[in-house]
Amino acid sequence: MAMVLYHGEPNGPSLAVLAALAESGVAVERRRIDLLAGERHALPGVTEPLARDMGIEGEGPVLVIDGEAMTESVFLAQFFDELSDRPSLQPRDPHAHWEMMMWCRQITERLSPAAALLGNLAVSRKGLATMPDEAFSAMTDRIVSADLRARWEVLRDGAADPAQVEDSRAKVSQAVERCEGKLADGREWLMGDLTIADFETYAWLAGMERVVPEAFADKPLTAAWLARVGARPSVAGALAEADGDAAAFWAPGPEINRWG
Amino acid sequence: MAGVTLYHWEPNANSGKPMLALMEKGVAFDSHYIDMLQFDQHRPEYLAINPQGTIPAMTHGARVLVESTAIMEYVDEEFPGPALMPDSARDRWRVRWWMKFMDQWLAPSFSMIGWSVFVGPMVRQRNPAELEAAIARIPLPERRVSWRKAIHGTFSEAEMAESQRRVARGIELLEAELGKREWLASDSYSLADINGFNLAYAIPLSQPALSNDEKTPNLLRWLRAVYARPAVKQCWALGRTDMVKRVAILEQERI
Secondary structure: OOEEEEEOOOOHHHHHHHHHHHHHOOOOEEEEOOHHHOHHHHOOOOOEOHHHHHOOOOOOOEEEEOOEEEOOHHHHHHHHHHHOOOOOOOOOOHHHHHHHHHHHHHHHHHHHHHHHHHHHHHHHHHHHHOOOHHHHHHHHOOOOOHHHHHHHHHHHHOOOOHHHHHHHHHHHHHHHHHHHHHHHHOOOEOEEEOOHHHHHHHHHHHHHOOOOHHHHOOOHHHHHHHHHHHHOHHHHHHHHOOOOOHHHOOOOOOOOOOOO | OOOEEEEEOOOOHHHHHHHHHHHHHOOOOEEEEOOHHHOHHHOHHHHOOOOOOOOOEEEEOOEEEEOHHHHHHHHHHHOOOOOOOOOOHHHHHHHHHHHHHHHHHHHHHHHHHHHHHHHHHHHHOOOHHHHHHHHHOOOOHHHHHHHHHHHHOOOOHHHHHHHHHHHHHHHHHHHHHHOOOOOOOOOOOOHHHHHHHHHHOOHHHHOOOOOOOOOOHHHHHHHHHHHOOHHHHHHHOOOOOHHHHHHHHHHOOOO
């Protein structure tokens, strides 16, 4: 089963998946692509593009097996974990597993859209705004999902809703609060044992320290936990391969919840 | 063994997912019907179980579980009975992918339409002061916004058009996927089918121009196959409103 993982610079969902892959030891060919140049929408050999085209996560990594595109960082991490013969990153006990999945869902539904919006406004907007119209259209015309394309357009136009920006900053603070609360009993990792939740949370949060610094003030347990996750060889190894400042790399992510 | 209690509304959307998963597994449970239209989910006795005031919730002994898709995964892992997740890791990925796509992209669009045509009109006739007091008791601010829009019918034209676009696109995507294999995400019946049926059972009735035997033969084949399962009959029998009786359309030979 030939597997090719197309991923961006090690931040956000690409970092979560690269770390989980390294932890799993599963043999996968990795190819780095430029997510902000829209390369994800022109991958070779994809015959079943549904998950790439309609994934909730936006511009996250894509694993291709037998032409089928596979996406969503938490589920790719689970996939590698389930192929692995190393100690699992998923709790065996069903209730502990439920807690991990609930945690990851909170992160991907609340933190990820917020972090992606703020990160993109802070670093990606400038390059997209100065891109010639034809080049931008040529790039975004390949994007199948109308709502993902709209998120690229908002970023280029700078038409982000100020209320959403404010709410996104609050969501980052809430995520840090939740980490601090979870770590309050002195545990080393978020779920007790090291799990996918540590990598998923780290990947979305680490780049926010410079964008929403006040969220991290007086949060010593979270700071120490971020340092522990960052020191894992799986994470440090991925970060070492970055072409520049990894935490400053963002591409359009999940949409902000449209239901109220 | 510790008992299971499920707090649920109709066998529809989120409530129907753990109801049907428990029935497919053959797990006996105490059923507590929470009447969403009477705002039972925001009363103190329910908030004592789930402070977020969302339905469904499940207790298993001292454990309290929320979030319908996550509850289904727990039910499948915790109890004996037929496996509702496939054996292969790649198929499991596909089950999870479809559930997230439905939960976060497709279902909110169906439910915006459902709330504006069904839930809103049903509660709108009540005393405005009583309704406002009921809204004020909702713990999650996002849900307060949603309820206000549903009750006062103030979803914008653009919001409704976007939901209708997603419903139409979702029907096309379900039809295409069900043309690839017997069940939605793998060759065996799984949590993705339970999730999807709860979302899609009334599509041929609510979207007749987009879904019928001619236009979406695979979607109709699949809906009928799920509906034929004894657990589904047992589950939908617990419904009390006309909304869930729409499932009877699947008994027609030609739609």
